[in-house]
Amino acid sequence: MSLRHALLGLLSERPASGYDLLKTFETSLANVWPATQSQIYTELTRLAGSGLITVAAEGPRGRKEYRIADEGMAELRHWLTEVAPQRNTRSDILLRVFFLGVLRPDQAHAYLTELIAMSEEGHEQLRQLHDSIDWDDDNLSVYGRIALEYGLRFQAMRREWAEWAADQIKPR
Amino acid sequence: MSLRHALLGLLSERPASGYDLLKTFETSLANVWPATQSQIYTELTRLAGSGLITVAAEGPRGRKEYRIADEGMAELRHWLTEVAPQRNTRSDILLRVFFLGVLRPDQAHAYLTELIAMSEEGHEQLRQLHDSIDWDDDNLSVYGRIALEYGLRFQAMRREWAEWAADQIKPR
DNA sequence: AGTGTCATGTAAAAGGTTACATGATTGG
DNA sequence: CCAATCATGTAACCTTTTACATGACACT
Known part of the structure; x- marks a missing residue:
C-alpha cells in the first residue's frame, strides 16, 4: 500500500x-x-x-x-x-538469469549484452533527467537528488555486472 | 505473469x-x-x-x-x-527517500543509517547462502552463481550509496 | 472549426497476500 | 504416540493493469 x-x-x-x-x-x-x-x-x-x-x-x-x-x-x-520497508523486491530481469541455461550459450550471451545496453540507456536517461531539472533547495530537490544518485549508481553497477557476467559465459 | x-x-x-x-x-x-x-x-x-x-x-x-x-x-x-523485460521496478525503500524532508534531519539520517545496516545484513546473508550451496556444474549452478554475484554487488552498491547519502544530510 | 492537452471517472481481469483448513507420514 | 515435517487446496481481500468512456478548454 x-x-x-x-x-x-x-x-x-x-x-x-x-x-x-x-x-x-x-x-x-x-x-x-x-x-x-x-x-x-x-x-x-x-x-x-x-x-x-x-x-x-x-x-x-x-x-x-x-x-x-x-x-x-x-x-x-x-x-x-x-513501517519497516520491504526487503525483497521482484526483478524479472534477474529471474531470467537463473534460467539462461535452457538457451544456447550465444542466446544467453545476447541477453546479457542487452542488459549492458539497457543499463547504459538507463544511466544516460537519468543523466539527462538530472540536467533537465531546475534543482533548488526545497526538500524534494535535496532528496530527489539523493534518489537520482542512487539510480546512477545502480545502473553503473548493473552495467559492470552484466559485462562481467557476459564474460563468464562467453568462453564456454 | x-x-x-x-x-x-x-x-x-x-x-x-x-x-x-x-x-x-x-x-x-x-x-x-x-x-x-x-x-x-x-x-x-x-x-x-x-x-x-x-x-x-x-x-x-x-x-x-x-x-x-x-x-x-x-x-x-x-x-x-x-518478451522484453520490464524496465521499472518498485522500491518502497527508495520511495521513502523522496519524502525524507517531512522528517527532522536526525530522523532522515537515522533512516539512511538503517539502510546501511540492512545492506550489510543482506550482503552477509548472501555470502552465507553462497557458502552453504553445494555448487556444481549444472545450469542452475552456473547461472545461480551469476545471479548471486549480482546480489552481492547490489548490496555493496547500496551500502556505499547510503553512506554517502547519510553524509550528505548530516551537516545541515 | 478542429486538434491537442487538460481532466476525471469506472469496470473487468489479472496478479499477489493473508488466512483458513485438512490430513498423511516419518522419526524419535 | 507425539511432534515435526511433508503435502495440498481454497476463499477473501487487496493491488495493479488494461481498457473504455467522456468532456472542457485553449490555441491556431
Missing part, C-alpha cells in the same frame, strides 16, 4: 490535482514507483473519503486540487518512521 | 512437487521473485490444466510430481528470448 504514501508524500510538498500528480509519476517517480492514471484517481478519491486529504479548490474542466490534511501528514510520518 | 515462468524454469531443470518448488522459492528464488505457497499451488494447477506441465508421478501424502512438457519448454524459451 505504498501508492497512497507516494501521493501523500507529493501532496506534502504542495497541493496538486490528480492530473498534476500523474505527470509527476510519469517523470520522476516512475523510476521508483510506477502508477497508472486509473490507480491514481481511484486512490485520491479514497484518500479524500478517509479524510487524509481534502479538496482545496476546484478549477476549470472539473479540476480538483487536493491538499494534504493533518491526518495525512501524520500517516505519512508514521509510514516513514515506523 | 512471471510466476508461471519461474515455475517452468525450475521444472526445466528437474521434475518437482509443489512443496519442492515452495522450498526453492523460500531460499534461492525469494531474492528475485518471492511467491507464496497458495500462489504456487494455484499456478501449478493452472499450468497443468493448460498442458504446459504434466503430473509425472504421485507419491505419498498426495504428493504430485510435475514435469515440464514440450509446450512448457517452448513457452519458457519464448519468454526468455522474445
Whole structure:
C-alpha cells in the first residue's frame, strides 16, 4: 500500500490535482514507483473519503486540487518512521538469469549484452533527467537528488555486472 | 505473469512437487521473485490444466510430481528470448527517500543509517547462502552463481550509496 | 472549426497476500 | 504416540493493469 504514501508524500510538498500528480509519476517517480492514471484517481478519491486529504479548490474542466490534511501528514510520518520497508523486491530481469541455461550459450550471451545496453540507456536517461531539472533547495530537490544518485549508481553497477557476467559465459 | 515462468524454469531443470518448488522459492528464488505457497499451488494447477506441465508421478501424502512438457519448454524459451523485460521496478525503500524532508534531519539520517545496516545484513546473508550451496556444474549452478554475484554487488552498491547519502544530510 | 492537452471517472481481469483448513507420514 | 515435517487446496481481500468512456478548454 505504498501508492497512497507516494501521493501523500507529493501532496506534502504542495497541493496538486490528480492530473498534476500523474505527470509527476510519469517523470520522476516512475523510476521508483510506477502508477497508472486509473490507480491514481481511484486512490485520491479514497484518500479524500478517509479524510487524509481534502479538496482545496476546484478549477476549470472539473479540476480538483487536493491538499494534504493533518491526518495525512501524520500517516505519512508514521509510514516513514515506523513501517519497516520491504526487503525483497521482484526483478524479472534477474529471474531470467537463473534460467539462461535452457538457451544456447550465444542466446544467453545476447541477453546479457542487452542488459549492458539497457543499463547504459538507463544511466544516460537519468543523466539527462538530472540536467533537465531546475534543482533548488526545497526538500524534494535535496532528496530527489539523493534518489537520482542512487539510480546512477545502480545502473553503473548493473552495467559492470552484466559485462562481467557476459564474460563468464562467453568462453564456454 | 512471471510466476508461471519461474515455475517452468525450475521444472526445466528437474521434475518437482509443489512443496519442492515452495522450498526453492523460500531460499534461492525469494531474492528475485518471492511467491507464496497458495500462489504456487494455484499456478501449478493452472499450468497443468493448460498442458504446459504434466503430473509425472504421485507419491505419498498426495504428493504430485510435475514435469515440464514440450509446450512448457517452448513457452519458457519464448519468454526468455522474445518478451522484453520490464524496465521499472518498485522500491518502497527508495520511495521513502523522496519524502525524507517531512522528517527532522536526525530522523532522515537515522533512516539512511538503517539502510546501511540492512545492506550489510543482506550482503552477509548472501555470502552465507553462497557458502552453504553445494555448487556444481549444472545450469542452475552456473547461472545461480551469476545471479548471486549480482546480489552481492547490489548490496555493496547500496551500502556505499547510503553512506554517502547519510553524509550528505548530516551537516545541515 | 478542429486538434491537442487538460481532466476525471469506472469496470473487468489479472496478479499477489493473508488466512483458513485438512490430513498423511516419518522419526524419535 | 507425539511432534515435526511433508503435502495440498481454497476463499477473501487487496493491488495493479488494461481498457473504455467522456468532456472542457485553449490555441491556431
